[in-house]
Amino acid sequence: MTHSEENYLKVIYHLSVVSPRGVNTNAIAGMIESKASSVTDMVKKLAEKELILYQKYQGVTLTEKGLLAAKMIVRKHRLWEVFLVEKLDFTWDEVHDVAEELEHIKSEKLINKLDAFLGFPTEDPHGDPIPNAKGEIKKIDKQLLSDLETGQKGICVGVKDSASSFLQYLDKQQIALGSKIEIIGKETFDMSLTIIVDGKEMIISNKIANNLFVKLAT
Amino acid sequence: MTHSEENYLKVIYHLSVVSPRGVNTNAIAGMIESKASSVTDMVKKLAEKELILYQKYQGVTLTEKGLLAAKMIVRKHRLWEVFLVEKLDFTWDEVHDVAEELEHIKSEKLINKLDAFLGFPTEDPHGDPIPNAKGEIKKIDKQLLSDLETGQKGICVGVKDSASSFLQYLDKQQIALGSKIEIIGKETFDMSLTIIVDGKEMIISNKIANNLFVKLAT
DNA sequence: AAATATTTTTAGTTTTGTCTAAATTTTAAT
DNA sequence: ATTAAAATTTAGACAAAACTAAAAATATTT
Ligand SMILES: [Mn+2]
Ligand SMILES: [Mn+2]
Ligand SMILES: [Mn+2]
Ligand SMILES: [Mn+2]
Numbered sequence: 001m002t003h004s005e006e007n008y009l010k011v012i013y014h015l016s017v018v019s020p021r022g023v024n025t026n027a028i029a030g031m032i033e034s035k036a037s038s039v040t041d042m043v044k045k046l047a048e049k050e051l052i053l054y055q056k057y058q059g060v061t062l063t064e065k066g067l068l069a070a071k072m073i074v075r076k077h078r079l080w081e082v083f084l085v086e087k088l089d090f091t092w093d094e095v096h097d098v099a100e101e102l103e104h105i106k107s108e109k110l111i112n113k114l115d116a117f118l119g120f121p122t123e124d125p126h127g128d129p130i131p132n133a134k135g136e137i138k139k140i141d142k143q144l145l146s147d148l149e150t151g152q153k154g155i156c157v158g159v160k161d162s163a164s165s166f167l168q169y170l171d172k173q174q175i176a177l178g179s180k181i182e183i184i185g186k187e188t189f190d191m192s193l194t195i196i197v198d199g200k201e202m203i204i205s206n207k208i209a210n211n212l213f214v215k216l217a218t
Numbered sequence: 219m220t221h222s223e224e225n226y227l228k229v230i231y232h233l234s235v236v237s238p239r240g241v242n243t244n245a246i247a248g249m250i251e252s253k254a255s256s257v258t259d260m261v262k263k264l265a266e267k268e269l270i271l272y273q274k275y276q277g278v279t280l281t282e283k284g285l286l287a288a289k290m291i292v293r294k295h296r297l298w299e300v301f302l303v304e305k306l307d308f309t310w311d312e313v314h315d316v317a318e319e320l321e322h323i324k325s326e327k328l329i330n331k332l333d334a335f336l337g338f339p340t341e342d343p344h345g346d347p348i349p350n351a352k353g354e355i356k357k358i359d360k361q362l363l364s365d366l367e368t369g370q371k372g373i374c375v376g377v378k379d380s381a382s383s384f385l386q387y388l389d390k391q392q393i394a395l396g397s398k399i400e401i402i403g404k405e406t407f408d409m410s411l412t413i414i415v416d417g418k419e420m421i422i423s424n425k426i427a428n429n430l431f432v433k434l435a436t
Numbered sequence: 437a438a439a440t441a442t443t444t445t446t447a448g449t450t451t452t453g454t455c456t457a458a459a460t461t462t463t464a465a466t
Numbered sequence: 467a468t469t470a471a472a473a474t475t476t477a478g479a480c481a482a483a484a485c486t487a488a489a490a491a492t493a494t495t496t
Contacts, residue, residue: 004453025474038454040475045452057461057474088331101323107316113306222483243444256484258445263482275444275491 001049003104006073007032008042009051010103012062013070022059071135076111077103078124083114085125092125093167126167127158127177127213143216145181146191146209153182154214161211170212173202181214219267221322224291225250226260227269228321230280231288240277289353294329295321296342301332303343310343311385344385345376345395345431361434363399364409364427371400372432379429388430391420399432 001009011031015023028039047054051066062070080102084090090098105111112133115121122130122138129137142157156179159166170176175197184201185194191206219227229249233241246257265272269284280288298320302308308316323329330351333339340348340356347355360375374397377384388394393415402419403412409424 002452026472034453035455036474037456037476041453084328088328088335090327090331094327098323098325098328101325105316105319107319109308109312110302110306110316113308117306220482244442252483253485254444255446255486259483 001069004042005046005049005051006069006104008039008046009062009066009070010073010077012046012052012060013067013074016062019059020061022061024059028060068135071131071137072111073103075131075133075135076105078128078130079111079114079118079121081124081126082118082121082130086118091167091171092162093164093171095125096162096164123158125177126162141215142213144210145183145193145195145212145214146206148183148214148216150183150186153180153217155180155217156212157215158213159211160213166208166211169208173197173204174200175212180217181212219287222260223264223267223269224287224322226257226264227280227284227288228291228295230264230270230278231285231292234280237277238279240279242277246278286353289349289355290329291321293349293351293353294323296346296348297329297332297336297339299342299344300336300339300348304336309385309389310380311382311389313343314380314382341376343395344380359433360431362428363401363411363413363430363432364424366401366432366434368401368404371398371435373397373435374399374430375433376431377429378431384426384429387426391422392416392418393430398435399430 008028011028012023015027015031019027025036025039025043028043029036032039043052043054043060046052046066047060050063051069052060052062054060077099080099081095084095084098085092115133120132123140124130127140127142129140131137140157143154144160145154145156148154156175156177158177159170175181179198180196182196183193184196187193191209192203193206193209194201194203196202226246229246230241233245233249237245243254243257243261246261247254250257261270261272261278264270264284265278268281269287270278270280272278295317298317299313302313302316303310333351338350341358342348345358345360347358349355358375361372362378363372363374366372374393374395376395377388393399397416398414400414401411402414405411409427410421411424411427412419412421414420
């Protein structure tokens with residue numbers, strides 16, 4: 001599989017979460033940063049290789065084979081992110097672009113040895129699950145902070161968006177994975193939240209709350 | 219720079235050692251495993267980018283810029299080889315192909331952090347020198363085992379060829395970097411050598427002796 | 437020095453992955 | 467049910483990196 005084919009497969013995999021009944025050409029083009037016509041071409045090739053099911057005008061879905069291949073790319077991406085943060089002292093906002101390149105290195109032995117070296121981590125630095133060598137993913141019990149009610153408490157376990165500007169904002173506010181968050185107020189006008197993060201009170205916008213995953217604390 | 223351009227540059231760099239007055243089209247084609255006509259095309263592109271000097275029919279030489287770029291690729295290749303052996307427990311015959319891919323990852327920060335993580339190694343698992351971040355290379359005092367006289371002793375410090383079949387042969391004979399080698403006899407007919415490796419006597423062919431580097435022990 | 441062999445370059449194709457512009461199909465709105 | 471809008475596909479083109487076959491330049495023999 002080429003570099004480009006792998007990128008398409010991964011994007012289709014991610015889009016499948018929200019569009020399980022078929023991923024659109026345009027959505028793929030948006031993620032890959034290419035044009036719809038280019039997507040049509042590539043999608044035909046992937047269908048030819050039986051990695052996806054493609055019906056003209058109806059969008060695409062991954063086959064079993066394509067799903068496993070996509071998971072293996074995601075596995076590599078996330079393991080490399082763990083390596084960069086844990087071993088090379090990268091910050092969580094610096095790792096994504098490098099991992100985008102590293103995920104294409106073709107060596108099963110490499111990735112399995114890396115996995116062992118890192119102690120078989122189950123989550124990456126952004127709280128996303130890492131598929132194991134068989135492609136199995138441990139379901140993480142989490143929900144968006146924006147879905148919590150006033151008075152509820154949770155522990156920050158992941159980010160939905162991992163744009164570096166967002167991650168750097170979180171660093172500045174001292175919000176990290178593991179932080180205890182309690183909601184003490186909701187503004188109905190703009191849906192902004194007043195929260196207490198590890199004892200410190202602050203106000204965050206709805207957009208922030210919409211991109212933070214928490215595990216509900218009872 | 220593309221993947222392919224980097225491979226050409228690296229090959230030209232290696233061939234420059236034996237052909238400092240200009241590397242031939244055919245020699246490059248042999249190493250890249252492509253055809254002379256393809257080399258001509260690529261060589262024009264590299265000259266256009268001022269990475270090499272190219273005169274029709276006269277071979278190519280690296281510019282300062284091209285030399286530094288080539289050294290950075292070699293640096294990455296060898297640091298990744300050290301990583302694979304030291305941290306992921308690969309054997310020295312398994313690392314080259316993976317490093318061929320890893321050497322193209324584009325991140326200065328990554329390679330310098332990797333360098334630090336590995337403790338700034340100066341040689342790779344095959345005894346080849348690793349250029350530092352400035353492109354400086356520590357000259358290693360070594361010579362071919364085949365150039366030693368009967369009675370001389372040395373310590374194995376590197377291999378000239380690093381084909382996995384050769385490396386596996388060395389493993390089988392328990393010859394490794396650091397082994398003490400003494401020449402106790404030379405056969406004039408086929409230039410085979412009788413040697414003592416860490417106390418163990420054995421016979422090796424001229425081809426083996428021609429691919430082993432030793433540091434002379436006084 | 438001329439003839440021959442070798443090396444290198446040019447010319448013309450191919451494949452991969454992209455693009456623009458036009459045509460087609462599907463979806464949404466009157 | 468038409469019509470308008472949006473999404474998707476087709477057609478044709480291009481750049482990168484490879485190839486084969488033929489032409490040109492250089493090197494080697496006789
Ligand atoms: Mn990422
Ligand atoms: Mn991640
Ligand atoms: Mn190598
Ligand atoms: Mn090496």
